[in-house]
Amino acid sequence: MAYGRGALRGLRVTFRNMFRRPITVRYPFEKLKFAPGFRGGFRFDRDRCIACSQCANACPNNVITVKAQRGEDKKLHLTGYEMDLQYCLFCGYCVEVCPTNCITMTDQVALVATDRSSLWVEFDKGELPDPAKHGAHAAVNPLRAATGAKPQGPVGNVQPVQPPHAAPAAGGQAAQPGHREGEQA
Amino acid sequence: MSTRESLSLEPELEPRLKLVEAGSHAEGAPRTMILNMGPQHPSMHGVFRAVVELDGETIVNVRPVVGYLHRGVEKLAEARTWAQVIPYTDRLDYISAMNNNQAYVMAVEKLAGIEVPERAELIRVIMAELNRIQSHLMFVGSFGLDLGAYTPFLYCFREREAIYDLFEMACGARLTTSYLRIGGVARDLPEGFLPKLKELLKAMPDHIQEYNNVLTGNEIFQARTKGVGYLSRETALAYSITGPMLRAAGVNYDVRKADPYSLYSRFDFEVPLGQNSDSFDRYYLRILEMQQSVRIVEQAVKALEELGPGPIQAKVSRLLKPPAGEAYAHIESPKGDLGCYVVSDGGTKPYRFRWRPPSFINLQALPEMVRGWKIADFIAIFAGVDIVLGEVDR
Ligand code: SF4
Ligand code: SF4
Numbered sequence: 001m002a003y004g005r006g007a008l009r010g011l012r013v014t015f016r017n018m019f020r021r022p023i024t025v026r027y028p029f030e031k032l033k034f035a036p037g038f039r040g041g042f043r044f045d046r047d048r049c050i051a052c053s054q055c056a057n058a059c060p061n062n063v064i065t066v067k068a069q070r071g072e073d074k075k076l077h078l079t080g081y082e083m084d085l086q087y088c089l090f091c092g093y094c095v096e097v098c099p100t101n102c103i104t105m106t107d108q109v110a111l112v113a114t115d116r117s118s119l120w121v122e123f124d125k126g127e128l129p130d131p132a133k134h135g136a137h138a139a140v141n142p143l144r145a146a147t148g149a150k151p152q153g154p155v156g157n158v159q160p161v162q163p164p165h166a167a168p169a170a171g172g173q174a175a176q177p178g179h180r181e182g183e184q185a
Numbered sequence: 186m187s188t189r190e191s192l193s194l195e196p197e198l199e200p201r202l203k204l205v206e207a208g209s210h211a212e213g214a215p216r217t218m219i220l221n222m223g224p225q226h227p228s229m230h231g232v233f234r235a236v237v238e239l240d241g242e243t244i245v246n247v248r249p250v251v252g253y254l255h256r257g258v259e260k261l262a263e264a265r266t267w268a269q270v271i272p273y274t275d276r277l278d279y280i281s282a283m284n285n286n287q288a289y290v291m292a293v294e295k296l297a298g299i300e301v302p303e304r305a306e307l308i309r310v311i312m313a314e315l316n317r318i319q320s321h322l323m324f325v326g327s328f329g330l331d332l333g334a335y336t337p338f339l340y341c342f343r344e345r346e347a348i349y350d351l352f353e354m355a356c357g358a359r360l361t362t363s364y365l366r367i368g369g370v371a372r373d374l375p376e377g378f379l380p381k382l383k384e385l386l387k388a389m390p391d392h393i394q395e396y397n398n399v400l401t402g403n404e405i406f407q408a409r410t411k412g413v414g415y416l417s418r419e420t421a422l423a424y425s426i427t428g429p430m431l432r433a434a435g436v437n438y439d440v441r442k443a444d445p446y447s448l449y450s451r452f453d454f455e456v457p458l459g460q461n462s463d464s465f466d467r468y469y470l471r472i473l474e475m476q477q478s479v480r481i482v483e484q485a486v487k488a489l490e491e492l493g494p495g496p497i498q499a500k501v502s503r504l505l506k507p508p509a510g511e512a513y514a515h516i517e518s519p520k521g522d523l524g525c526y527v528v529s530d531g532g533t534k535p536y537r538f539r540w541r542p543p544s545f546i547n548l549q550a551l552p553e554m555v556r557g558w559k560i561a562d563f564i565a566i567f568a569g570v571d572i573v574l575g576e577v578d579r
Contacts, residue, residue, distance in 0.1 A: 093269070
């Protein structure tokens, strides 16, 4: 067998692939959509939380701290909900157990920080950026999707407490559900 | 070349090193040189360090140094509930998270006597085999890359991406899937999963042909791998080597056949075997295994469609308390015989969690394979072991 025939066959494959459409996108400018149910950042709906602490108990890494007080009506009232995202495994256990579907996951992936303390997030301080501008999409809790207990609309969306300096990408797309945003941490 | 400090950990090499450094070429003095590769070396897979003793360009001995990625997962698991261990298993062999999940949940199910619904088992088989294809694609791509063939790497990653997209659809994550649960799987397959999977399965034979054309048939590639890194059948067995490395040595041992678990006894597939036990066989065997995995997934998809919708999760209490006792389950992971041993004291947490990582054990035979070869062959042999440091160091 003539030496070099194998190499030629390989070159033919390369040549044929040169005429295929590119399968990559130019990432920071173009973005692919994540599948629904992607386990990314978090969104917390304070009004629906019943402070049952099931999410905190399900978490393998003690990421979640639920602070609650017993009110005069003997019911638990949420006084604080904190997450230390540097320890989060993004396993989704907290979302799976939540009975009211108030903690959900979004398709936010830009959760990188240069400073550990900025990954400690308080959900009810009001300093979280407007979720409509930050990759808010119909967050999915697949285990509960069947029961129809859909979140009533975004309240908070996790963002490292560092100043969100990046402006949302092309305006029109910002509110489009399921579209990733250009935010950076 | 390493500094002396970094080598002071190697007691038996120290005296020789001193001689070499003093430039002593006295009569009878060993004329070898120590070369330190890794833990940060472009062709090292992860943070692995090899202390190579060279005589000229010939390898006299190798000492693998592992442990840079040690996180103490076995101990960490003792402080987690049974279900909470699953995300940690993802991070052992992070190239094949589904298989890791499977080994762990199978051990716990055995311990607690949980029956898994058939639909969940079929989904598990699909995921496990997809993960095997994905892991082997990673191997084929990086193996070529280590030998200087960059193009096949990109083709392999194209298909690997498609499999990751499928994982993302099914469980919401690409790498750290945490998809399997004790008694089932976390979510049912979403709409659109099976059509997309079938598309991939249909295209896969063509893609494999493409790898064969680009890499397998290439003369330079063959010259660099054929006959290189021979490991005899007896040595392989003596070192308890498993997985593709053992099968490349001609030993017919595949846990899916030898000790069928899940639903594997229902599927029709072959176990490819090598003849020459060299680097090329180790590479080509994985290509053949991908073809077999495609066959298994095809059959599993067909069975799943015939079965129709059904439960995907057995009834398992959220705070599982398996009866006191122990259980061992093992599966054929892409790297070899992956075992998980769990001990329960009847509580909510594992009393002991033990992992038998195939890559760690396969790595032990590295000195046997590289001795006598040139330093340039080291990577060609080492890459054929297909180690993942997350699993080696745990
Ligand atoms: S995703 Fe997992 S690790 Fe992260 S907060 Fe939820 S339960 Fe904890
Ligand atoms: S499980 Fe849900 S409702 Fe309960 S404390 Fe956590 S977030 Fe609130």
